[in-house]
Amino acid sequence: MDFQRRLLRLLRDEGPLSRADLGNRLNLPRTRVIAELERLVASDLVREAGPSASRGGRRSTLVELHPGIRFAGVDLGATSIDIEITDGRLGPIAAYSEPADIRSGPQAVLSRVDAILAKLRAEGAYRRLNGIGIGVPGPVSFRDGVPVSPPIMPGWDRYPVRRLLAHEHHCPVVVDNDVNVMAVGERHGGVARSAESMLFVKIGSGVGCGILLGGELYRGSDGCAGDIGHIQVQPHDPVCTCGSIGCLEALFSGIALEREATAAARSGASAALARRLTLYGSVSAKDVAECAAEGDATSLRLIREGGRRLGGVLAGLVSFINPSMIVIGGGLTGLGSVLLAEIRSVVYRRSLPLATGNLPVVLSELGTRAGVAGASFLASDLAFAEAS
Amino acid sequence: MDFQRRLLRLLRDEGPLSRADLGNRLNLPRTRVIAELERLVASDLVREAGPSASRGGRRSTLVELHPGIRFAGVDLGATSIDIEITDGRLGPIAAYSEPADIRSGPQAVLSRVDAILAKLRAEGAYRRLNGIGIGVPGPVSFRDGVPVSPPIMPGWDRYPVRRLLAHEHHCPVVVDNDVNVMAVGERHGGVARSAESMLFVKIGSGVGCGILLGGELYRGSDGCAGDIGHIQVQPHDPVCTCGSIGCLEALFSGIALEREATAAARSGASAALARRLTLYGSVSAKDVAECAAEGDATSLRLIREGGRRLGGVLAGLVSFINPSMIVIGGGLTGLGSVLLAEIRSVVYRRSLPLATGNLPVVLSELGTRAGVAGASFLASDLAFAEAS
Numbered sequence: 001m002d003f004q005r006r007l008l009r010l011l012r013d014e015g016p017l018s019r020a021d022l023g024n025r026l027n028l029p030r031t032r033v034i035a036e037l038e039r040l041v042a043s044d045l046v047r048e049a050g051p052s053a054s055r056g057g058r059r060s061t062l063v064e065l066h067p068g069i070r071f072a073g074v075d076l077g078a079t080s081i082d083i084e085i086t087d088g089r090l091g092p093i094a095a096y097s098e099p100a101d102i103r104s105g106p107q108a109v110l111s112r113v114d115a116i117l118a119k120l121r122a123e124g125a126y127r128r129l130n131g132i133g134i135g136v137p138g139p140v141s142f143r144d145g146v147p148v149s150p151p152i153m154p155g156w157d158r159y160p161v162r163r164l165l166a167h168e169h170h171c172p173v174v175v176d177n178d179v180n181v182m183a184v185g186e187r188h189g190g191v192a193r194s195a196e197s198m199l200f201v202k203i204g205s206g207v208g209c210g211i212l213l214g215g216e217l218y219r220g221s222d223g224c225a226g227d228i229g230h231i232q233v234q235p236h237d238p239v240c241t242c243g244s245i246g247c248l249e250a251l252f253s254g255i256a257l258e259r260e261a262t263a264a265a266r267s268g269a270s271a272a273l274a275r276r277l278t279l280y281g282s283v284s285a286k287d288v289a290e291c292a293a294e295g296d297a298t299s300l301r302l303i304r305e306g307g308r309r310l311g312g313v314l315a316g317l318v319s320f321i322n323p324s325m326i327v328i329g330g331g332l333t334g335l336g337s338v339l340l341a342e343i344r345s346v347v348y349r350r351s352l353p354l355a356t357g358n359l360p361v362v363l364s365e366l367g368t369r370a371g372v373a374g375a376s377f378l379a380s381d382l383a384f385a386e387a388s
Numbered sequence: 389m390d391f392q393r394r395l396l397r398l399l400r401d402e403g404p405l406s407r408a409d410l411g412n413r414l415n416l417p418r419t420r421v422i423a424e425l426e427r428l429v430a431s432d433l434v435r436e437a438g439p440s441a442s443r444g445g446r447r448s449t450l451v452e453l454h455p456g457i458r459f460a461g462v463d464l465g466a467t468s469i470d471i472e473i474t475d476g477r478l479g480p481i482a483a484y485s486e487p488a489d490i491r492s493g494p495q496a497v498l499s500r501v502d503a504i505l506a507k508l509r510a511e512g513a514y515r516r517l518n519g520i521g522i523g524v525p526g527p528v529s530f531r532d533g534v535p536v537s538p539p540i541m542p543g544w545d546r547y548p549v550r551r552l553l554a555h556e557h558h559c560p561v562v563v564d565n566d567v568n569v570m571a572v573g574e575r576h577g578g579v580a581r582s583a584e585s586m587l588f589v590k591i592g593s594g595v596g597c598g599i600l601l602g603g604e605l606y607r608g609s610d611g612c613a614g615d616i617g618h619i620q621v622q623p624h625d626p627v628c629t630c631g632s633i634g635c636l637e638a639l640f641s642g643i644a645l646e647r648e649a650t651a652a653a654r655s656g657a658s659a660a661l662a663r664r665l666t667l668y669g670s671v672s673a674k675d676v677a678e679c680a681a682e683g684d685a686t687s688l689r690l691i692r693e694g695g696r697r698l699g700g701v702l703a704g705l706v707s708f709i710n711p712s713m714i715v716i717g718g719g720l721t722g723l724g725s726v727l728l729a730e731i732r733s734v735v736y737r738r739s740l741p742l743a744t745g746n747l748p749v750v751l752s753e754l755g756t757r758a759g760v761a762g763a764s765f766l767a768s769d770l771a772f773a774e775a776s
Contacts, residue, residue: 139742148742197609209708213601220710221585224742231704232738244738313704316619320597320705322608350620350632354527354536354612 003028003036008045008384011065012089016049018060037063044068045088045130045387065089070126071379072169074113074134075178075371078102078152078205081109083116084372085125090189090380094125095372102137105155114168131383132165132173133375135181139224145175148223151241152205172386174378178202178371179226180217182364183210185374186327191365195325199317200364201228202330207249207310211321229253231313248313252306254332257285260302270298289334303335307342314343314361315350322355329364336363391416391424396433396772399453400477404437406448425451432456433476433518433775453477458514459767460557462501462522463566463759466490466540466593469497471504472760473513478577478768482513483760490525493543502556519771520553520561521763523569527612533563536611539629540593560774562766566590566759567614568605570752571598573762574715579753583713587705588752589616590718595637595698599709616705617641621697636701640694642720645673648690658686677722691723695730702731702749703738710743717752724751 003026010017010025017025023033040046049062069088074081079102084095096116100109113134120126138150145162147153166173183200186192192200192212200210207229211218219225229249230242240247250256261284264270265277272291276283291299314326326347328340344361351359366373391414398413399405405413411421428434437450457476462469467490472483484504488497501522508514526538533550535541554561571588580586580600588598595617599606607613617637618630628635638644649672652658653665660679664671679687702714714735716728732749739747754761 211709213606218601218709220743221712221747222710222742222745224740225708225710227707227710227740227743228704230740231707232700312620316616316701316704317708319615319619320613321599321606321709322610322613322615324609350618352612352615352618354610355608355615357610359609 002385002388003032004040004388005384007036007040008065008387009381011046011063012380012384015089016062016064018062020060022063040387043387068127069130070128071376071383072117072126072129072132073372073375073377073379074132075181075375076100076102076109076113076134076136077178077371078137081112081116082368082372083113083120084369084376085120086376088130088380090373090376094120094123096120102153102156106159106161110161110164113165117169129169129171131171131379132169133181133377133379133382134161134165134173134175135178135371135375136161136175137178139227140175140177142176142219142223145173147175172379172382174375174382176217176375176378177208177210177226179208179210180219181210181374181378182329182366182370183212183327183374184217184377185366185370185372186329186364187212187215187374188377189366189373190327190370191362192325192327195323197321197323198325198327199314199321199323200327200329200370201310201314203253203310203328203332204330205254207253209317213321228313228317233309233313248309252309254285257288257302257306257332258283261285261288261299264298264302270296272296273298285332286334289336292335292338300338303338304342306335307339308346311343311346312350315347318347318351318355318359324359326359326361327364328361329367329370390773390776391420392428392776393772395424395428396453396775397769399434399451400768400772403477404450404452406450408448410451428775431775456515457518458516459764459771460505460514460517460520461760461763461765461767462520463569463763464488464490464497464501464522464524465566465759466525469500469504470756470760471501471508472757472764473508474764476518476768478761478764482508482511484508490541490544494547494549498549498552501553505557517557517559519559519767520557521569521765521767521770522549522553522561522563523566523759523763524549524563525566527615528563528565530564530607530611533561535563560767560770562763562770564605564763564766565596565598565614567596567598568607569598569762569766570717570754570758571600571715571762572605572765573754573758573760574717574752575600575603575762576765577754577761578715578758579750580713580715583711585709585711586713586715587702587709587711588715588717589698589702591641591698591716591720592718593642595641597705601709616701619701621701636697640697642673645676645690645694645720646671649673649676649687652686652690658684660684661686673720674722677724680723680726688726691726692730694723695727696734699731699734700738703735706735706739706743706747712747714747714749715752716750717755717758 049064065088073084081100082097085093138153146158147156162173162175179202192198198212209226209228230247232246234246240250265273276287288299437452453476461472469488470485473481526541527536529536534546535544550561550563567590574580586600597614597616618635620634622634628638653661664675676687
């Protein structure tokens with residue numbers, strides 16, 4: 001049975017517990033709890049933390065996760081590597097980020113991951129890892145632990161990421177899509193802590209969605225659920241990178257916003273954007289956000305139009321799946337309250353009242369940490385399952 | 389524990405099994421199987437069916453569901469009541485249908501349900517019912533067993549359907565939305581038998597969707613998942629009955645098709661539809677199907693346009709939830725292969741190749757029986773759970 005996994009998860013999520021509490025929570029007799037704990041103490045996963053506070057009767061011994069447990073959360077972005085080392089309760093121990101081009105291929109990128117982990121180890125962040133979680137910016141076969149035909153990751157198709165990392169670091173490894181990993185991070189350490197069913201919408205270079213149903217990631221029949229960036233929002237232009245016409249992310253995403261902002265700067269529609277184009281040679285989503293904050297009408301319009309398009313897609317998905325929360329994350333959350341207001345307005349207006357009556361639509365709380373936090377969480381789940 | 393429920397479900401889904409097989413399947417020791425069976429025999433749910441076929445060794449006693457077990461599946465439509473009595477294995481024993489107007493209110497409709505059940509009992513279809521499942525054409529609070537603000541069911545809002553039926557018939561009762569019930573029917577007795585994740589799209593007066601994930605109904609956070617009829621498919625006209633603009637079912641549904649066919653008959657765009665309008669005083673979706681089969685270009689165009697609109701919505705949902713099967717059911721399946729071809733064409737063209745590579749899009753196999761079959765299935769699940 002999976003009593004050990006459940007016991008380890010309880011100690012991860014709730015902190016030190018007495019033997020008596022563990023027995024009650026797992027519905028196990030005292031003798032069985034002691035036997036299970038002995039095995040976990042022997043494998044350096046659990047230790048006794050002294051007596052619990054007295055409640056009048058006999059004191060019960062407190063049990064906690066071993067303080068030497070370490071997980072690594074790795075978040076590979078299109079242009080960055082973020083790594084965080086956590087303890088057994090997923091508290092951050094150390095972190096490191098550096099720019100990296102995912103297109104330089106798996107050998108180059110994964111050798112940087114190994115180098116960063118070696119550096120963190122040398123600095124004392126860990127002695128050995130109990131598990132690694134890694135998110136990659138493309139579709140993943142979760143079962144096989146490999147990317148599958150990832151559009152922006154040349155050279156990574158079916159590259160054995162899980163097997164190589166597990167071999168190198170002698171621990172269980174879980175590989176998942178970056179948006180799924182961020183959704184898990186937000187569910188367990190961020191704004192969606194109580195959400196049973198949650199859509200995590202990442203707006204970055206593209207647009208994707210992580211789906212949590214019943215508190216668990218829903219990956220779909222072929223592992224590609226959440227691919228909302230290519231839902232058609234208008235029947236005519238523009239042609240998307242995927243070859244279809246009128247896809248959401250061809251109309252609203254980091255790349256689309258840069259394209260439209262550049263056009264507005266060149267045409268003279270926005271003096272503020274034109275100044276930045278002259279100054280920096282290009283304009284980014286961040287420039288649009290800053291110009292909007294300064295009151296630039298064109299920048300505000302671009303953000304509102306984007307929010308309206310994304311809101312329209314989300315309204316349909318709310319009617320369809322009736323989630324209990326929507327979290328907006330990814331690099332474009334800097335567009336902030338204007339974007340959020342527009343998305344909310346469309347979702348609340350277009351979806352069934354029953355489905356939106358208690359539906360918070362909020363910004364990610366973890367921000368850029370969502371990826372590494374979710375990756376560590378998935379690593380701990382896997383490590384605890386394999387310990388059983 | 390729920391060994392009894394699992395045992396009863398095994399006998400329902402697989403038929404008579406030997407004690408030895410049951411022990412293996414439930415991972416229970418022989419003595420425990422015998423003890424569980426004794427309790428179920430005492431409650432008239434299970435009986436011994438004689439020795440199993442010899443396989444060389446000692447013969448094991450076959451066990452089967454009691455032949456007196458009866459479930460009632462009730463399908464309330466906008467204009468009809470369909471009831472089927474089944475045995476424990478959900479095989480049909482008797483059935484009865486009659487026209488009824490759901491708008492005549494719960495007292496009138498439920499007294500007809502009671503009268504039909506009494507008639508079937510008098511004819512010997514059952515002596516007592518072990519469970520009743522009932523599907524209603526509107527949103528339902530599954531937990532409370534009541535309709536909730538159902539748009540086409542005046543007088544039914546929060547009417548205690550489950551409590552009254554349970555009181556009248558002295559058995560457990562389950563109430564659910566008609567589309568959910570049909571989805572369950574198709575999953576367990578129809579074309580979707582092996583599907584793990586399935587969308588059941590009902591096209592009738594309106595359009596709705598039943599969602600099965602991991603083999604189980606997904607009802608959503610507020611129980612209203614699957615409300616795809618009000619997803620916006622175009623930003624301008626027409627105004628929908630819900631007050632929004634450009635909803636799917638305002639553009640394609642039984643009611644929309646009748647409206648457009650009538651207009652085509654009146655304008656002279658279709659001579660075939662005009663003849664039927666003159667002959668019958670109105671034209672229905674069935675007339676459109678028949679005229680299309682005779683080669684009427686306008687009727688074919690109406691069906692294709694409808695399939696294209698529905699296909700566009702389904703393409704987005706496929707990208708989002710990555711199901712393993714789509715089943716098209718409801719009254720408009722008479723539109724047949726033309727409709728199906730158009731839906732398939734849009735879904736296969738618009739969704740991610742990974743999500744459509746193994747995605748069958750098929751017509752319902754049970755047709756009008758899907759509702760009563762699903763209702764009986766839900767009734768048996770509940771009855772077996774309550775027996776444990």
